[in-house]
Every structure is written in C-alpha cells, then in structure tokens.
Amino acid sequence: MPAKVRTPRESWVEAGLSALAAGGPDAVRIEALAGSLRVTKGGFYWHFRDRRALLDAMLDHWEATLVDRTIEAADHGGGEGRARLRRLFRAADADGLLGLEVAVRDWARRDPAVAERVARVDDRRTAYLRPLFAEFCAGPADVEGRCLLVLTLFVGESLVAATHGRRTRPAVTAAALRHLLA
Template sequence: MGVTRTPRGAWIEQGMRALAAGGPEAVRIEVLAQALGVSKGGFYGYFRNRDALLGEMLDAWEREAAEAVIERVDAGGGDARARLERLFTITAAATGPVTGVASELAIRDWARRDEDVAARLRRVDNRRMEYLRALFGAFCPDEKEVELRCMLVFSLRIGSYFIAAEHGGLSRAQVMELARERLLT
C-alpha cells in the first residue's frame, strides 16, 4: 500500500490561512506541516522551496479571486444587473482561505512591501475593474458614472472591513443593501 500524500491544494490553502493570519512571514514550511498534521518532507514533493509555494499561492488567489468569480457570474446568465447582483452575492459570501476577505487584505498589505505582489494585485484589480465597467456600461451610458460606480463597488468591498462606525440604527448589512440598490439603478 502506498503512502498517502497531502494534496498540493491543502498546502496552498494552509499557506493562505497563514498569510491571512500573519502575513508572508508566517508562511513557514514547518508551521504549515504541523497545521496539516504531516511531516514537512511531503512539501518538497510539490514545491522546490518556500518561494515556489508563495508563487503558487498568488497564482491560486489570482485565478480564484478574479477569473473563477467572473466565470461563476457569467455562467448564471442574465442581463448586466442580474450579473452584478450575482457578483455582489458571490463576493459577499467568499470566506474560503483563497478568496476570503482576510486573504484579500493580507495580499494588499503584502503588495505594499513587494513590487512583484503589487504587480499581481494591479493585474487582478484591473481585471475586476474591466469586468465591472462592462457590466455597468451595459446600462449606464455615462463613462464617468460607470467609473464612479466601479470605484464605489471596489471601495465598499475592500474598505468596509476597515470601518468600525455604527450606522445610525441600521445594520451594516442594511447599509450594504442600500448601497447595492443605489448602484444598480
């Protein structure tokens, strides 16, 4: 009977959890192996070194946080507003180790200190903005209005996690729903 190996994806997901919890410095092979309950020897069956893992983590994030989301949204069909609704629902529900908000924020923080990560982040953000422009542009003829709506969507997605303010008797979810309704009119 052969030895069961920990799947490559498990190493990547555990790496993303470590990144989200403590930044790139927290992504250490021995710590990941402990968290997975395996020896670190299995790591080298998949990755040359820690840098290779970090690169694959970024690859997974780029694929899952942009292209896979867009594919899911488009697969559901419908007009641009229906797709935007689906996009908002999918991104609000993203909680996995690769696509969750904690990973997103950790990558943004990492990008402030690493130009290669910053280049990837720009590529992902530009891809997301292209997609948003196409959707908003389908029902909003003013290019400036389209750009404004795209920026508001982005700002809400990222920035809302940094705001601790109360909302005058409304819940955060209610305020986000009001924003969603306004953006889609």
C-alpha cells in the same frame, strides 16, 4: 505495505493562505505549515521547489477564487448587466474570503511583485465591470466611478469600523450596492 499518502498540493496552498490571512506573509513558513497539517516538511518539496513557489501558488489560488470563480458565478445564467452585477456581489462575499483579500493587499504594500499582481487583478476586475455598468450608466465617467466604488466597497468595507445606528452592516452594504445599481 500500503503506498505512502502524500499531503495534497492544495492542502499546502490552503494552509499557506490561512497563515497569510492570520499573520501576513512572514507567517507562511514551511515548518509551521507542516505542523498545522500534521505532516513532515519533506512532503512540501514533492509539490514545491521552495517557499517562493508556494507563495506564487497561493497568489494563483487567490486570483482564481476571487476573480475567475466569482466572474463565472456572475455570468452563470447570463442576463443583463444589473442581474450579473447582483450575482457578482453575492459571489464575492459568499466564501468569506475578504480577510484573505486584505492580507494580500497588505502584503502588496511591502512586496513590489505582489503589488504588480494586485494591480493586474484590479484591472481584470474593472475590465469585467465596465461593460456591465455601461449597459445602464450615463457615460464613461459614471462607469469608471461605479467601478471604483465597487472595488473600494469590496476591499475596504471590512476595514471600516463605523456603526450605523440601528442599521446592521449587511443592511447598509446592501443599500450601497442598490445605489450602485440604480
């Protein structure tokens, strides 16, 4: 008799993240996830003690993907601040995870523990950006302003519904990033 194949832990996390992005934290339900994975919910408990443990694992994945891996991609190859910032901007948008970013931030509006996590992540992001901007900015106020603009652009760009005449959104976003690197 062949050994039972368990649904990998990562599959549960990814299904949870998809549900979060589509419907918020209330959409992350064990039974619904099991259905989307076409497995029984019993396999869930092999990897997680409860729903809260899954939610924590989802936040860990969000942070690892949108902070750790993005920073690794930016640092790959070294170079001066502007070059690393260009790579950072490309890496942050490469996986198309901005919907997940917005969903986590919406969740943080209702859950103080998630809000603390988002604040810590934003502080990590800003701590990474500061020395890169400091290489070519006039002073600390300019550095902080650019750090805030980068985070605002990253988080808020997808929420802005404005049109830009004959210019495409990617072209306008690229122009904004060029200004930040000037």
